[in-house]
Amino acid sequence: MAEENYLLRGARNTLLDMLLDPIGGTYPLFDLPVKAVSDVVFYNNAAELIVSNSQPDVLYRVFEDINNPGEGLHTDSRSDLILKTGLLINQVHAFRVLATKIYSPQNSCVLLQGANIRVGVNTGLEVVAGRNLLNYGDKAVLIVKNAQKNANYSIIYYTKSGEALSVSQLMCIDNKQELETTPYPAVKTTGADEIIAVRISPLVLGNDADIRLETIYGLREDMELSVAVFDENTGLSGVLLKVTTISVMPDLNLPLDWFMQKSKTQTGAADYGSKVGLRLGNTQKSVKYQLKLEAIDSDEPLLPPDNLLSNWFVGDGDTFDILLNIPAKEDMVIVVTAQKLSDASHTGQLTSQVIIPVYPDENKKLSVVSVTGSGDKAIRLDQPQRGILYQLRNPGTKEMIDPPVFYHRNYGIGNTRVSANVIERLYKTEKIDLKGNRTFAKSLFVVDTCNQNNEAEKDMALLPVGPLADTASFEVTATKSTTGFSVIIDTVKVSI
Structure with missing residues (x-):
């Protein structure tokens, strides 16, 4: 119904009340629009209902129990009126509005429309990263602004069965046995894709103030982190809308060793003219690696362009072998360059160098x-x-x-x-x-x-x-x- 019709009917009823006084009067308009400001409110917070085109000679009270309505409110003009509920703790509430004539209280009615309110969690809270770029092995920190009182928050990441890296590849797990036996409860599970949320931080209780969340372990790889919220009072849970991307610098302390291709093992020195390679441990899938000749014990060596001994090779999250593109004929010192796939400016040289001694040439006349x-x-x-x-x-x-x-x-x-x-x-x-x-x-x-x-x-x-x-x-x-x-x-x- 158009707003003008409500106003016209209200003015009509006011005129009738004046003419019929004291022998009679009209009832409040029972079909005024009623809606909630928000369908979801936080635990132990009040909800707000809007009554549109309210009548100035009518008191409006919000209630769940007709025998215990709220405080009566009215406006001096024909406008929207906001009614507040009490503090809500149950999961679902159904509210109605009682309308009562101010000058003839016996004339009252319950408005036709009501509002259903659900007590839930706020998924629109702001989340700020302590740092978006971490050194390898540093823990990620997320700040949740104005965290809801009595709701638990934790950092999660989503993983898809059979595709994602394991937790031990994504993070610096220091106790694999503990990891295998400690459950990481799923906050959310969706459909056929088998996507689950893995909790990687302790639970922190909100108190209507900023809270700090920190991952249990340091990060090895870039991760997209979310924040899960769980309200123990209502049993409701959700995931904050903000997704935070954390990048991790290359690990420059990888274990390095060399090996001969024919035996896949290291001896005291490489056979003269043999094919050799470097074995990198604990590589990162978000990093590529390249070998470079740092020094060679030769006066007139035939060196590769720019002293590069290999192409770029992307890590596999585990031990990774890279063969040199020249045979071993002289003692060499090899260094390894590590570079992030996502940002070439995040480049460094591994702290360890590998010395490859070479046996003398046995093929002599x-x-x-x-x-x-x-x-x-x-x-x-x-x-x-x-x-x-x-x-x-x-x-x-x-x-x-x-x-x-x-x-x-x-x-x-x-x-x-x-x-x-x-x-x-x-x-x-x-x-x-x-x-x-x-x-x-x-x-x-x-x-x-x-x-x-x-x-x-x-x-x-x-x-x-x-x-x-x-x-x-x-x-x-x-x-x-x-x-x-x-x-x-x-x-x-x-x-x-």
């Missing part, structure tokens, strides 16, 4: 020759490797036969490499030779010809066997002067 002038025999090694100590060894007694020959490509003493003490202290290993593995030598200082006459670069090394009384066999050994890793190239028989 050996031959027996006579030494000019003396007639003694020597074993000739063609195309010796820079920085290697070559020496003969008695196969039976395992005694080394002096002197060793150090090959440094005639670069002179200024290019002679000395020591591996720093590496040895880092690895804390004891010296084990000839493929005994995991050994770095202490300082080895060996100087060959200083090449004062600018002789052509040597393409061979002579290992004298000394005077022989009979045919004898010799093991030809090669030892890295910087690390002490050594191999037996071959056993050579020398006849007198």
Whole structure:
């Protein structure tokens, strides 16, 4: 009905009351519109009802029990009137309005329209993140503004069965056994998609003030966090509308190790020319990784462009292997760059570096020759490797036969490499030779010809066997002067 009709009928009734007084009068208009300001109110709060086009000579009272109506209110003009209920605690309330003539109280009626009010939770509260960008392993903090009194709040995230990362991949769980046995109650479950809400913070009770929520564990991955609310008084629950995205920086403290592709394991040093890779532990799915050559023990290395040893590889949330794009021929130091997929500016270098020592090259041509002038025999090694100590060894007694020959490509003493003490202290290993593995030598200082006459670069090394009384066999050994890793190239028989 149009507003004018209510006003006209009200004015008509007022005129009739004046004419009929004192023998009679009219009743209040019973069909005035009634509606609630909000269909849902908070626990222990009042609801408000609006009576439109109220009559100025009528008192209006809101009630659930007709025998206990609320305070009577009226307006001096024909306008909307707001009626307040008492404090509400039950889940559902049905309110009606009693209208009573002020000057003839016996003339009253209950308005035709009423309002149903539900006591629930407010899902429109403001949520503010303590920080939207966290360092790896930091806990997320959400501030809920003006949290509802006596309602419990907690941080949740949604996960879909079979698709999402596990809690232990998303967060830094420090007790996996506890995680397996501690339930994370679902606040919400929806349909066939099997989407559930997992609680990841303690419950915090609201008190009509700001509250602080903090995740139980630190975050490993970017997460979209929501806030669940549960009112114990009414049994009603909900999820606040605000969804907060928290980004996590790359973890720069990943465990690193190297391995040989053929064995998938690490030995003391990599075989010369072998394919090697790095094994990254606890990778993040939101991060990509790339290997870079930090240093190589070579004077003239053939380096890849920009010293990059791999393409970018995205983490899988677990241990991840990346192969180098060059074979292992010289001792190398490898670093790893980590970069967020969502933001290239969130890039860093892992704090750990990986040292990959390499065994000497065993693929050398050996031959027996006579030494000019003396007639003694020597074993000739063609195309010796820079920085290697070559020496003969008695196969039976395992005694080394002096002197060793150090090959440094005639670069002179200024290019002679000395020591591996720093590496040895880092690895804390004891010296084990000839493929005994995991050994770095202490300082080895060996100087060959200083090449004062600018002789052509040597393409061979002579290992004298000394005077022989009979045919004898010799093991030809090669030892890295910087690390002490050594191999037996071959056993050579020398006849007198």
